[in-house]
Amino acid sequence: MQLGIIGLPQSGKTTIFNALTKSAAKVGDFSSGPAVHIGVVKVPDPRLDFLTEMYNPKKKVPATITYVDIGGMARGASSSGGLGAEFLTQMHKVEAAILVLRDFDSAAGPASPADDYQTVFTELILSDLAMIERRIERVKVDQRKNKRPDLERELQVLEKCRQQLEAERPVRTLGLAADESRRLRSFQLLTEKPLMLVLNHAEAADCRPRTRELAELTGGDPFTLCGPIEMDIAQMPDDEAKGFLEELKIDEPALFRMIRQSYRMLGKICFFTVGEDECRAWTITDGTKAPQAAGTIHSDMERGFIRAEVVHYGHLAAAGSFAKAREQGHVRLEGKEYEVKDGDVINVKFNV
Numbered sequence: 312m313q314l315g316i317i318g319l320p321q322s323g324k325t326t327i328f329n330a331l332t333k334s335a336a337k338v339g340d341f342s343s344g345p346a347v348h349i350g351v352v353k354v355p356d357p358r359l360d361f362l363t364e365m366y367n368p369k370k371k372v373p374a375t376i377t378y379v380d381i382g383g384m385a386r387g388a389s390s391s392g393g394l395g396a397e398f399l400t401q402m403h404k405v406e407a408a409i410l411v412l413r414d415f416d417s418a419a420g421p422a423s424p425a426d427d428y429q430t431v432f433t434e435l436i437l438s439d440l441a442m443i444e445r446r447i448e449r450v451k452v453d454q455r456k457n458k459r460p461d462l463e464r465e466l467q468v469l470e471k472c473r474q475q476l477e478a479e480r481p482v483r484t485l486g487l488a489a490d491e492s493r494r495l496r497s498f499q500l501l502t503e504k505p506l507m508l509v510l511n512h513a514e515a516a517d518c519r520p521r522t523r524e525l526a527e528l529t530g531g532d533p534f535t536l537c538g539p540i541e542m543d544i545a546q547m548p549d550d551e552a553k554g555f556l557e558e559l560k561i562d563e564p565a566l567f568r569m570i571r572q573s574y575r576m577l578g579k580i581c582f583f584t585v586g587e588d589e590c591r592a593w594t595i596t597d598g599t600k601a602p603q604a605a606g607t608i609h610s611d612m613e614r615g616f617i618r619a620e621v622v623h624y625g626h627l628a629a630a631g632s633f634a635k636a637r638e639q640g641h642v643r644l645e646g647k648e649y650e651v652k653d654g655d656v657i658n659v660k661f662n663v
């Protein structure tokens with residue numbers, strides 16, 4: 312799972328990236344604008360910790376999320392040739408974007424996250440619109456040479472997108488059918504990707520009014536944090552961080568909330584594999600069937616899938632051992648149509 316962190320310069324992207332990934336990329340005036348930072352976060356999961364204690368494997372392999380700090384989004388990009396090539400390349404690689412909005416006064420000006428949201432949103436809309444219009448022209452040229460029905464269908468989808476974007480609405484909320492989305496896939500439209508809003512507020516500030524304002528403006532539910540505090544926490548040893556959190560009356564690092572929110576936003580879940588060699592968490596899209604879930608482990612497992620032995624984490628933990636869980640009737644055999652659930656512990660039977 313890859314997410315891109317975007318926003319206007321000096322909004323706190325790199326600070327938040329550092330907090331999420333426990334990195335130490337340069338922030339502030341010394342940060343080179345368009346630099347891209349990539350960091351991999353191990354997803355903390357008490358279920359995997361428990362399974363690891365139970366099986367005592369040689370290796371514990373948590374799920375991971377990759378966060379990409381994508382700089383280089385300037386105000387008014389659309390009027391000067393569009394969003395940069397590097398920005399677009401990075402955005403094409405990520406499944407979703409996290410938009411950081413500055414809610415603290417700085418040298419860049421007084422805080423105005425709602426205006427900044429509009430600025431960024433407009434850039435994303437205009438970038439998609441330019442892409443769609445280019446493609447519409449292209450398809451029309453092709454159609455003059457050769458009237459293919461698939462071109463006609465593509466044109467219909469493109470026109471739908473154009474109307475949506477001209478009305479300043481994201482393609483995401485167009486409710487496209489699966490085959491329509493497929494036709495758009497190669498364009499990697501920016502406003503089709505899920506977007507998480509992060510209100511980056513000043514220390515000890517009451518950000519509730521701003522959060523409400525943004526929620527009304529966007530119809531979403533913005534995530535709030537204070538970047539520098541989170542960055543400090545991320546760089547402390549665990550026990551020190553614990554004391555610090557208690558002192559500030561913060562329940563948990565924003566990193567944890569952010570990871571959960573990332574899973575929710577993208578409709579992702581985890582299943583586990585266990586054994587003496589390794590206990591491991593795997594990320595899949597909710598609704599994935601057993602063979603395709605097995606395919607994330609190894610393509611042979613999907614190709615040669617026979618059935619899966621499945622026990623839910625909760626049952627396994629309560630029983631205390633796989634054998635006990637089996638005695639209690641919690642270990643099931645599931646076939647090709649089984650939809651894997653969050654927390655399933657799975658043993659794939661396959662033959663190639």
Ligand SMILES: Nc1nc2c(ncn2[C@@H]2O[C@H](COP(=O)(O)OP(=O)(O)O)[C@@H](O)[C@H]2O)c(=O)[nH]1
Nearest residue numbers: 320321322323324325326338339415512513538
């Ligand atoms: N007061 C305050 N300053 C922040 C906050 N987040 C970031 N900053 C500061 O804002 C400046 C820009 O941050 P940076 O992460 O480099 O922004 P970027 O350009 O979006 O990557 C740095 O000096 C940060 O220390 C915040 O929540 N509150």
Ligand SMILES: [Mg+2]
Nearest residue numbers: 324325342382
């Ligand atoms: Mg930066």
